[in-house]
Amino acid sequence: MIINRDDIEQMEQRYRGLFINSVLGAKPALLVGTNSINGDSNLAVMSSAFHVGANPPLVGLIIRPSESPRHTLNNILATGYYTLNHVSPQYIEAAHQTSARYPADQCEFEAVGLSKKYLHDFSAPFVEQSTIALGLKLREEHRLAINNTHMIIGEIQLIELPAKVLGDDGFVDIAANDSIAATGLDSYVRIQALRRLSYAKLGQWPKAIE
Amino acid sequence: MIINRDDIEQMEQRYRGLFINSVLGAKPALLVGTNSINGDSNLAVMSSAFHVGANPPLVGLIIRPSESPRHTLNNILATGYYTLNHVSPQYIEAAHQTSARYPADQCEFEAVGLSKKYLHDFSAPFVEQSTIALGLKLREEHRLAINNTHMIIGEIQLIELPAKVLGDDGFVDIAANDSIAATGLDSYVRIQALRRLSYAKLGQWPKAIE
Numbered sequence: 042m043i044i045n046r047d048d049i050e051q052m053e054q055r056y057r058g059l060f061i062n063s064v065l066g067a068k069p070a071l072l073v074g075t076n077s078i079n080g081d082s083n084l085a086v087m088s089s090a091f092h093v094g095a096n097p098p099l100v101g102l103i104i105r106p107s108e109s110p111r112h113t114l115n116n117i118l119a120t121g122y123y124t125l126n127h128v129s130p131q132y133i134e135a136a137h138q139t140s141a142r143y144p145a146d147q148c149e150f151e152a153v154g155l156s157k158k159y160l161h162d163f164s165a166p167f168v169e170q171s172t173i174a175l176g177l178k179l180r181e182e183h184r185l186a187i188n189n190t191h192m193i194i195g196e197i198q199l200i201e202l203p204a205k206v207l208g209d210d211g212f213v214d215i216a217a218n219d220s221i222a223a224t225g226l227d228s229y230v231r232i233q234a235l236r237r238l239s240y241a242k243l244g245q246w247p248k249a250i251e
Numbered sequence: 252m253i254i255n256r257d258d259i260e261q262m263e264q265r266y267r268g269l270f271i272n273s274v275l276g277a278k279p280a281l282l283v284g285t286n287s288i289n290g291d292s293n294l295a296v297m298s299s300a301f302h303v304g305a306n307p308p309l310v311g312l313i314i315r316p317s318e319s320p321r322h323t324l325n326n327i328l329a330t331g332y333y334t335l336n337h338v339s340p341q342y343i344e345a346a347h348q349t350s351a352r353y354p355a356d357q358c359e360f361e362a363v364g365l366s367k368k369y370l371h372d373f374s375a376p377f378v379e380q381s382t383i384a385l386g387l388k389l390r391e392e393h394r395l396a397i398n399n400t401h402m403i404i405g406e407i408q409l410i411e412l413p414a415k416v417l418g419d420d421g422f423v424d425i426a427a428n429d430s431i432a433a434t435g436l437d438s439y440v441r442i443q444a445l446r447r448l449s450y451a452k453l454g455q456w457p458k459a460i461e
Contacts, residue, residue, distance in 0.1 A: 042417070043370065044410045049308050056421035061305035063423040064383065064410060066279025066337065067432035067442050068302065091301040092278065093313055094398040095271035098259050101313070103303055127276065130445055134457045141451040160253065173274065181397055187390055187404060188304040194397060200254045200274060207252070211266035213273040215434050221445065222277035222432060224425050227460065228447045232277050232432060232440040235340055240437070241351040247344050250437065 063225030067232070070223040072136055073102070074124040074157075074166040075116035077145065082157055082166050083112045084149035086136045088223035090125060098197035100125065100177060106189045112145055114191055121179045122164045123195065126171035127220040133229045163199050172218055173202045212237070273435030277442070280433040282346055283312070284334040284367075284376040285326035287355065292367055292376050293322045294359035296346045298433035300335060308407035310335065310387060316399045322355055324401055331389045332374045333405065336381035337430040343439045373409050382428055383412045422447070 049057060068088040075083045093099035104114045117123045128136045135153040143149055150157045156169035163176045177195030185192055206218045216234040224230050238247035259267060278298040285293045303309035314324045327333045338346045345363040353359055360367045366379035373386045387405030395402055416428045426444040434440050448457035 042412060042414045044412070045371075046406075046408050049407065049410075052421065054306070057308075058305045058421070060417075060421035060423060061308045061407070062302055063421075063425065064385065064412065065300060065302055065310060065335070066281060066425060066430055067277045069276025069278065071276060089302060090275060091311070091313060092272055092275055092299060093395065094315070094400055095268045096264070097398065098267075098271045099398060100275060101301070103301065103311070105304070125275070133445060134448060137448045137457045138451050141453050143453065161255075175274065181395070183393070185303065185391075185404070188307065188309060190304060194395070196256075197259065197271070198256050200259075202252060202254070202274065204252045207270075211262065211268070211270035211273075212435055212438065213270060215273065215276060216440050220276055222442060224442065225422055225447075227450070228422065229445045230426050230442040231445055232434065233443055235343060235431065235439045235441055237435075237438045238344065238347045241348050243351050243353065247347045 059225055063228065067222040067224050067230065070128045070136065070221050070229060072126040072128060072139065072168050072171065073113050074126060074168060075113055076120060076165055077112070077116050078119050081146055082148050082150055083116055084139045084153070084155065084168070085113045086128070086139045093194055099180065100175070100195050100197065102193045102195070104191045104193060106191070117179055117193055118182065120164065123177050123179070124165045124167050125175045125177065126168040127173040127215070127218070129170070129172065129219055130221055130231060132170055133221060137227070160199060160201060167201070173213070173215065173220060175200050269435055273438065277432040277434050277440065280338045280346065280431050280439060282336040282338060282349065282378050282381065283323050284336060284378060285323055286330060286375055287322070287326050288329045291356055292358050292360055293326055294349045294363070294365065294378070295323045296338070296349045303404055309390065310385070310405050310407065312403045312405070314401045314403065316401070327389055327403055328392065330374065333387050333389070334375045334377045335385045335387065336378040337383040337425070337428070339380070339382065339429055340431055340441060342380055343431065347437070370409060370411060377411070383423070383425065383430060385410050
């Protein structure tokens with residue numbers, strides 16, 4: 042079936058939200074950990090992180106204006122530091138529950154039963170239960186005039202991961218790590234390795250990397 | 252294990268590329284279809300698309316400067332139209348092979364054995380084999396000064412999808428559609444539904460949506 046711009050325009054708001062959020066494809070499901078300048082910790086599940094570059098190592102994050110009261114965005118802008126924590130199938134309900142509208146002084150970590158930890162002298166909180174986690178420093182913030190969302194670009198400062206999922210060539214096997222993905226506003230999926238393929242060159246067909 | 256900013260800095264370039272590209276999480280694997288103003292069709296696999304908003308329906312795309320000769324970027328900027336086509340497990344080799352450096356006048360569709368089709372009066376080419384595909388119109392282009400990448404924001408004009416994967420509430424079940432994801436520069440994965448969860452509210456735990 043074909044859905045055009047007018048059809049999308051006429052969709053009921055919640056229907057359109059589910060539809061557009063799920064039609065693009067799989068997205069990383071990540072818990073964003075921050076502290077306010079008063080030291081209140083905040084945790085929020087997001088699926089809008091994207092790769093911007095490897096050198097320097099940069100990650101983008103879209104934060105919607107409707108996510109009032111926007112504790113995560115305010116904390117990132119105020120402190121300059123945040124963490125991105127992978128989610129495992131065992132605690133997707135807890136991760137999802139962080140999107141409920143807790144007041145600023147209520148800690149989502151405690152409310153949903155996840156534990157907070159700190160690594161080295163990094164100032165933002167990590168999720169103890171996450172097996173892969175990244176610590177980021179804010180580098181750029183853009184307001185996208187087109188729909189009033191915020192785009193945050195952060196530089197990776199610190200990564201914690203199990204040694205066994207890091208290959209000799211630098212590849213991190215997040216399928217073996219059982220990191221989950223999101224495919225919409227409320228849908229969580231497991232990922233299952235198909236294969237890795239050799240670097241694409243003219244005149245030869247990609248081969249599976251064993 | 253913990254990897255810090257200095258460790259990343261000292262990684263060999265290709266190792267770092269694989270590492271940073273695979274550590275964030277699953278990304279949508281999409282074939283980007285464009286035409287040049289001369290009518291030459293181009294097709295390139297990318298995993299840097301991300302959701303920007305549902306109303307208006309917006310999708311972002313990061314295009315790296317190193318992807319010379321950048322046919323896709325040039326075509327999008329010149330014509331204003333492009334398509335994003337889901338990939339199925341049956342043709343991941345063909346999709347991956349589009350990243351080889353074909354000259355501008357060689358059509359990747361033919362070179363890799365995928366078929367081109369047009370929908371309604373939409374000017375950019377779709378992939379016949381793709382079961383879900385989006386037609387986009389360029390709305391904004393940003394050059395990210397931080398690493399010289401381009402960010403394209405497009406508005407969805409047209410979506411083709413099988414009626415059976417569209418739920419009554421607007422949810423598109425891309426796991427049931429067998430749309431694949433990418434987890435790095437060369438790694439393709441299947442996605443497998445875990446569960447959908449009810450809207451998160453204070454004082455109640457999320458329930459599985461049947």
